[in-house]
Amino acid sequence: MTDITNTAAPFLRIDGVSKRFGDVAALRDVSLDLREGEIHALIGPSGCGKSTLLRIVAGFEGADEGAVHLGERRIDTLKPEARGIGIVFQDYALFPHLTVAQNVAFALKYADDARRAAGTAPLLRMVRLDGLESRYPDELSGGQQQRVALARTFAAGPRAILLDEPFSNLDASLRETTRREIRDILKASGLGILFVTHDREEALSFADRISVLRDGGVEQTGLPKDLYFRPANAFVAGFLGSTNFLDGIADGASAETPIGRVSLDRPASGPVQLSLRPEAIGIAPEGSDGVPAIVASLVFKGHDASAFVRVGEATFEVLMPASLDVQPGQCVSVAARASAVVLKG
Amino acid sequence: MLPAIVAGGMMLIPLVYLVVRASATERTELAAIVLRPFTLEVTLNTLALVGSVLALTTAIALPLALLVTRTDIPAKRAITILATLPLAIPGYVMAYALIGLSGYYGPLNAFFGLRLPRPEGLFGAALALSLYTFPYVFLNMRAALLGLDPALEESARSLGRSSRAAFLSVTLPHLRPALLSAWLVVALYTLGDYGAIALMRYDVLSSAIFSQYANAFEVNYAAWLALMLLAIAAAFLVLEGALNRGRRLARTGTGTRRSIPVVALGRWRWPALGFAALVHLASLGVPALVIAFWLSRAPADVDWAKVPATVLGTLSVALPAAALAVAIAVPVALVATRWPSRLTYGIERMTYFGYAVPALPFALATVFFTLAVVPALYQTLAILVIALALHSAALAVGPVRVRLLQIGPRVEESARSFGYSAPAAFRSVTLPALSRSVLAGAIFVFIMVAKELPITLLLAPSGFTTMAMNVFSRTHEGMLYEAAPYAALMIAFSAISVALMLRSERDRP
Numbered sequence: 072m073t074d075i076t077n078t079a080a081p082f083l084r085i086d087g088v089s090k091r092f093g094d095v096a097a098l099r100d101v102s103l104d105l106r107e108g109e110i111h112a113l114i115g116p117s118g119c120g121k122s123t124l125l126r127i128v129a130g131f132e133g134a135d136e137g138a139v140h141l142g143e144r145r146i147d148t149l150k151p152e153a154r155g156i157g158i159v160f161q162d163y164a165l166f167p168h169l170t171v172a173q174n175v176a177f178a179l180k181y182a183d184d185a186r187r188a189a190g191t192a193p194l195l196r197m198v199r200l201d202g203l204e205s206r207y208p209d210e211l212s213g214g215q216q217q218r219v220a221l222a223r224t225f226a227a228g229p230r231a232i233l234l235d236e237p238f239s240n241l242d243a244s245l246r247e248t249t250r251r252e253i254r255d256i257l258k259a260s261g262l263g264i265l266f267v268t269h270d271r272e273e274a275l276s277f278a279d280r281i282s283v284l285r286d287g288g289v290e291q292t293g294l295p296k297d298l299y300f301r302p303a304n305a306f307v308a309g310f311l312g313s314t315n316f317l318d319g320i321a322d323g324a325s326a327e328t329p330i331g332r333v334s335l336d337r338p339a340s341g342p343v344q345l346s347l348r349p350e351a352i353g354i355a356p357e358g359s360d361g362v363p364a365i366v367a368s369l370v371f372k373g374h375d376a377s378a379f380v381r382v383g384e385a386t387f388e389v390l391m392p393a394s395l396d397v398q399p400g401q402c403v404s405v406a407a408r409a410s411a412v413v414l415k416g
Numbered sequence: 417m418l419p420a421i422v423a424g425g426m427m428l429i430p431l432v433y434l435v436v437r438a439s440a441t442e443r444t445e446l447a448a449i450v451l452r453p454f455t456l457e458v459t460l461n462t463l464a465l466v467g468s469v470l471a472l473t474t475a476i477a478l479p480l481a482l483l484v485t486r487t488d489i490p491a492k493r494a495i496t497i498l499a500t501l502p503l504a505i506p507g508y509v510m511a512y513a514l515i516g517l518s519g520y521y522g523p524l525n526a527f528f529g530l531r532l533p534r535p536e537g538l539f540g541a542a543l544a545l546s547l548y549t550f551p552y553v554f555l556n557m558r559a560a561l562l563g564l565d566p567a568l569e570e571s572a573r574s575l576g577r578s579s580r581a582a583f584l585s586v587t588l589p590h591l592r593p594a595l596l597s598a599w600l601v602v603a604l605y606t607l608g609d610y611g612a613i614a615l616m617r618y619d620v621l622s623s624a625i626f627s628q629y630a631n632a633f634e635v636n637y638a639a640w641l642a643l644m645l646l647a648i649a650a651a652f653l654v655l656e657g658a659l660n661r662g663r664r665l666a667r668t669g670t671g672t673r674r675s676i677p678v679v680a681l682g683r684w685r686w687p688a689l690g691f692a693a694l695v696h697l698a699s700l701g702v703p704a705l706v707i708a709f710w711l712s713r714a715p716a717d718v719d720w721a722k723v724p725a726t727v728l729g730t731l732s733v734a735l736p737a738a739a740l741a742v743a744i745a746v747p748v749a750l751v752a753t754r755w756p757s758r759l760t761y762g763i764e765r766m767t768y769f770g771y772a773v774p775a776l777p778f779a780l781a782t783v784f785f786t787l788a789v790v791p792a793l794y795q796t797l798a799i800l801v802i803a804l805a806l807h808s809a810a811l812a813v814g815p816v817r818v819r820l821l822q823i824g825p826r827v828e829e830s831a832r833s834f835g836y837s838a839p840a841a842f843r844s845v846t847l848p849a850l851s852r853s854v855l856a857g858a859i860f861v862f863i864m865v866a867k868e869l870p871i872t873l874l875l876a877p878s879g880f881t882t883m884a885m886n887v888f889s890r891t892h893e894g895m896l897y898e899a900a901p902y903a904a905l906m907i908a909f910s911a912i913s914v915a916l917m918l919r920s921e922r923d924r925p
Contacts, residue, residue, distance in 0.1 A: 129829070129833060130832070130833075131829050131832075150832070150837070150838075151829065151832035151833055152832045152833070152834070152835045152836055152837055152841075153835075154833075156833060157833055157834075158829070158830070158833045160826045160829070160830065162824075162826060164824075164826035164827045164829070164830040165827075166827055166830075166845055166849070167849060168848045168849050177831070177834065177844070178834040180834070180835070180836075181834060181835030181836070182835075223830075223834075224833070226834070227833065227834040227835060229833070
């Protein structure tokens with residue numbers, strides 16, 4: 072999977088797009104690309120501009136500056152209907168007065184001859200909705216509605232598909248299964264998929280690549296693993312998972328920090344800011360290797376637990392097996408078990 | 417955008433001509449014309465009537481609403497429906513029923529030998545208006561009571577208030593906005609009514625406008641009276657807005673609302689049912705009884721041949737007016753929901769303004785506008801249809817606007833992404849989803865226009881007649897049996913709109 076996305080040519084390119092709404096800069100010089108067959112997540116806190124970017128690519132908003140290319144063709148000057156880009160909205164936007172089959176057939180009207188000749192049957196089979204052709208949208212579950220929306224979007228024969236918060240309207244219990252199913256369908260289509268989410272777990276598990284947005288700008292783009300383990304800055308590190316920020320003095324491959332000597336992901340020297348994930352800190356009985364700490368509080372999470380430990384004035388989060396017998400107020404030793412990410416320095 | 421602006425503008429232009437006409441009065445004559453004792457008398461009468469109607473409708477509707485929402489009174493659904501039905505009875509029909517009940521030849525004397533004086537004046541007018549406008553207060557109060565979060569009253573109880581104190585300190589203040597908006601609707605109805613008040617021979621601003629224009633030919637005086645009536649209506653609008661401003665009564669919690677606990681009536685059950693029965697008897701029983709009585713009394717004397725032509729007369733105005741109102745309402749609602757801005761909001765408000773303007777000033781303004789700008793249209797069916805459509809377009813804007821907000825722009829955007837152009841997307845996606853609301857809006861306008869009296873009286877071409885005009889003029893002439901078939905038809909027509917309202921209330925999730 073990683074290989075595909077690294078070698079495939081970028082075919083949807085967003086170059087230097089900016090957008091203002093009155094005094095508010097919604098997007099500031101955003102550039103990113105989508106490769107053939109790739110699922111690319113746009114993630115960021117609400118108001119970061121990710122949905123605006125999606126609407127600019129789809130053609131429902133105009134960019135103030137910059138360009139969008141699909142293949143060799145510049146599309147940001149085209150009307151939405153002329154772009155060849157499909158979009159699945161958060162609320163699916165199914166046509167309530169049409170049946171499942173009619174909803175899909177609606178999108179076939181301007182599709183190529185081969186698709187029109189094939190009709191709705193293969194599309195509904197692809198999303199496993201055969202048998203529900205004559206149902207109306209309000210007679211379907213949320214997951215089924217989403218698959219109708221997907222089949223309908225495929226029907227028009229787009230070259231890329233945009234998904235706006237695709238799973239936010241589903242029950243938490245269904246979300247994980249649905250996500251796997253939809254991912255398989257999307258992957259099988261071979262199309263480029265750009266999707267917006269604010270759920271980090273969704274972005275990490277669903278996407279081939281992730282772009283993290285903040286205040287209308289791209290903070291970092293990369294593979295999920297790279298972003299999680301090698302965040303470019305404190306925002307990305309904190310947004311994609313809980314983490315501990317440490318100040319330290321580096322001297323090459325390691326640094327002196329409040330929790331002792333920590334190895335670094337890249338050589339540095341002088342004062343540095345480091346990010347160390349909770350699972351990268353080990354907890355051990357008092358007197359073991361590491362620095363002494365006091366357990367301030369515990370959060371039980373089922374398969375594991377978080378211990379918040381105090382070292383001097385600072386508090387750190389440590390992930391540990393839930394079965395470990397640790398009590399608040401207990402004295403322990405903590406030490407880094409993996410290298411820390413150098414954020415600044 | 418353009419059709420919406422035109423529609424909004426058409427609402428205002430006639431009113432400008434009202435001002436133009438009024439200001440044509442010589443300044444020296446102004447005092448002599450306007451400042452007569454008659455002006456003061458009709459103004460005070462108007463205010464007295466509004467006050468009486470508000471008091472009477474509240475006295476009927478508030479207890480009824482409390483009974484069906486807060487107590488275990490039986491047959492709640494039936495009481496609710498019966499308390500909504502009087503909306504179907506036009507004011508002049510209600511007045512006809514009250515007048516037809518008494519009198520030497522009336523049913524009371526015929527059956528019970530009971531002779532009551534003919535109801536008239538302030539009492540008669542207030543009674544007739546209250547008996548058909550109280551449902552507005554009832555429905556508003558009922559909705560407000562049902563919408564109230566019981567946790568509010570429960571919190572007050574847990575903070576040491578008695579159930580009575582909790583009702584007074586928590587529930588009543590929350591009912592205030594709904595009561596005020598219901599009062600506004602009823603007050604505007606009262607200001608706009610002409611038929612019931614004229615039949616009750618009570619002199620108010622609206623009847624003075626009509627008589628000064630149509631009988632005394634003091635057109636400039638009529639224009640001044642119309643402006644005064646407008647000013648009172650505007651004052652009510654501003655007052656309601658001011659009294660409701662800055663109130664923080666929105667529900668802040670996010671939990672699921674529970675249904676309201678009810679009070680057991682115990683031995684008060686029968687008096688309560690008796691009250692409800694009395695209200696229904698007066699508001700529905702009397703009109704039904706009186707119409708049936710007069711229909712049976714002299715069926716041979718009624719000019720039955722005239723009936724189909726009169727129905728046709730009503731249809732020839734109501735159908736095109738409904739179509740035109742919808743043609744105005746859809747673009748207005750569309751621009752207001754899709755491109756919300758100060759301008760589009762203003763345009764939408766304008767249609768409500770046209771609805772709130774009392775009928776006779778509106779009709780008079782239309783006359784002045786027609787005479788000054790398009791004299792060829794004066795006294796034609798066309799200008800009557802246009803005026804009625806503008807006056808009632810707000811009724812069609814409402815449902816269309818609500819539906820457009822429900823549909824939202826996403827479905828159209830979806831269609832665009834499948835290759836549909838903007839107009840094609842609107843036609844194939846939004847319009848079909850809108851059709852039921854457009855039809856509902858058209859029916860509301862149709863019924864409203866079919867019932868309408870003052871504008872029709874003032875603008876109708878000579879010789880043209882409708883069912884509403886017949887009920888009014890026959891009753892006016894004391895030919896109660898002649899009016900009966902038209903009164904019956906009017907109620908049948910209006911019942912459709914109430915049935916629609918009840919259905920939409922039931923369909924609401």
